[in-house]
Amino acid sequence: MSLLAIEDLSVRYGRTEALRAVSLALDAGTSLGLVGESGSGKTTLALALLGLLPKAGRVTRGRVLIDGVDLLTLAPEALRRRRWVDLAYVPQGAMNALDPVSDLRHQFEATQRAHRDGNAKARAAELFARVGLDESWLRRFPHEFSGGMRQRATIALAMLFEPRLLVADEPTTGLDVLVQRQVLDLLREARRERRMAMLFVSHDIAIVAELCERMAVLYAGELVEIGATADVLDSPAHPYTMGLRRAVPDIRFPDRTTLSIDGAPPSLAPPPKACAFAPRCPFAQPRCHAEPVSARVLPDGRHVACHRASEAAALWVEAQAPETWRRAG
Amino acid sequence: MPADAILRFEAVAKTYVARRGAVAAVTGVSFALTPQRVFGIVGQSGSGKSTLANLLVREETPTAGRILFDGADIATLHGPALKAFRRAVQMIFQDPFASLNPRLSVGRTVSEPLLIHGLGDRAARRLRAIAALEAAELRPGAAFLDNLPHQLSGGQRQRVAIARALVLEPKVLVADEPVSMLDVSARAGVIQLLRRLVDERGLALAFITHDLSLIGTLCDEVAVMHRGAFVEQGDARAILTRPQHAYTRELIAAIPVPDPRRAAADQPRSPP
């Protein structure tokens, strides 16, 4: 049984359907990267999974199973007990999520007290060492830390109970290149050492390529492609993934031009009935604008939500040329 | 220093005096902006690049050294000469939403610089605004005039900001992290637009960013900034492929690369 199984999850904010029938699974000790741009629903997914949706968000359908138990049906107290212990969360802008008026030692102790009995002091020192922070920093306040140090402190806090699943939402956004490198290396280490499963949400394909064995691409609230990272990046099967791949620069090839995808994601209030990417897709056919898409399974085990999934290889060749993207629609 | 440089920094330094002591944000920087060329400035936070951006558009004046525009020291400009400088040097900001007044329509925002400098009557201003919007690839320009910022996507808003910068027909553009708040799939378009504008209009562009991977296709020359100084400066392609300074090499090595082989190196591939 998978550690985490999300089945058919749909979330709505008022009239906007932010997430539409998303299903994915994560095995213990493995990592999955969730890639998407603004409006894709990736943060909504992370929040829904943890039961942290704001008041305006409602889960309209679906289940979130951890070890077979549906988190969405748990009473608040039962959910709280699982939080932080089984699954931990490093939110977006985590460096600003630390309590500004208490020092780090207190924050560790408070977190410890909130979930389990025990002594947080020794653990805190050990965790700080693991993220590369000297123990003396435990007595300092968040504003004395730099952005990168705060991020590392937040990750240390998240690992207090050795969670089996860590959900990290854009943990390196806003950090300098060098600091980002440290945090990424740290996350990679942490995963390897304790076989922690990780759900990593990011808009940056390169980071996902580094950290995650599997990758899922979200567009307009739907999962359009999910599979092994190597497969998805080497030969993307969904036109949106293809466009995204060609939009990302590679520092090793400074001369290669990158491409843009014209247009913008559609409004989700109400969501489109057929393929949401069709208006921007250079390979769209009449049925793409008319018929809803269901996921197909490719020979390598990938799931793709595209009418033309069987032609993916040929389309990818075409997608690499800039002219293809100029005649989109 | 190239002879036809239009904006020249000569050993420019900027030190701020705070209660705790002096902070040297920029320490002795020299470079020149030339028409039809893009000069990239790469720096992480705390490198001094924001101060450099402010110095470029004269939001701040240097505490040492000189900044020369068309031969004149810009710190000494007043009145009409200062206004002429303002017409010739324009800026594009990082946050496309915050850089547009949320209560003004696109038309009013783009034509305001013309109003400020008293260029043309209302009809003329409208036409020039439309031309600027179309130069920024928002076509047809007239259709965008009545939109408010919140009705546009991030990429469109940034194009409106570019149109506003273009409407005065400046000679120098300073772009401060113009794409870092845009979706990845929208960045290339804006970067290519900037390159086209430089080539077609003979603009001099200063492109400030923290992201080295954006430099390759846009910049002719690049300077790597660290703690207020340029640690490396020269031809963009040369620096990216054969970096000389240790800091530059460290930066390039730290950037994640969209190569699935990196992920596979850690764990065996498992089926979905």
Place this chain on the structure above:
Amino acid sequence: MTERGLLRFGTPSGRIGLAMFAAFCLVALAAPWLLPYDPLAINYVGERQLARLRPPGGAFLLGTNYYGRDILSQILIGSRVSIGVGLLSALIIVFIGTNVGLVAGYYRGRIDALLMRLTDIAFGIPFFPFAVLLVALLKPSIWNIIITISCLLWRSVARVTRAQVLSLRERAFVRAARVAGASDLRIMYVHIFPNILPMVLLYVAIGIAYAVLSEASLSFLGFGDPQVVSWGSMLYDAYTTGSISRAWWWTLPPGLCITLFVISVFLIARDWELIANPRLAT
């Protein structure tokens, strides 16, 4: 509730407030034509008996006061002064306060320090003693009240506006205007001011409420013009003639009018606050 919805319809309480406010203003405007009696005329019953402290009913719908004056007429004509002084003073307060806040917040440095010291002085001056001082220096008049309110109560508006301006001036669109060559005046009034307008309007509403209450208090304490009838002066007369405990029909109407008018303004202000700060609605 979206901003559009609020702008068009407001909340139910806001609409009630608006209706009440409109009713008061209409009555104030039409007062001279609605008066059953001359408010200052001393009325008699029959030939020689003063119609003193008559309870409501009969010829006098709200009764009469100690001097035989018709209370309904006084309420009607008094509304002009109370509401008029309230509105005028509120506009002056907001005008002074907003401009002080704008200039101080935009220029900062020495100008800011000077203006904030002035504001601190205004905060330091106690309201009623200042009114007493004016009465001592000038002759008693309704203008004393307007001056007192206008000279002092702009201080809160100034502080709050300055805080908003301090943060707005750092926004990118203000920097963009500066780089484009905009003058300081242009930036202050074309760019910053429209973005603080919702808050300014909120203060207009609050200012009206405070001004009306201040006028009532000052008149009640006898600092107003004895010839002028206002809701506050009615309470003053009731107090000085020792009638407060005896004639409820004299104190209840003006007290009720003051209360209801101020409530109506606050209900409207609440809607404005929701528009200015939509997060409060959730």
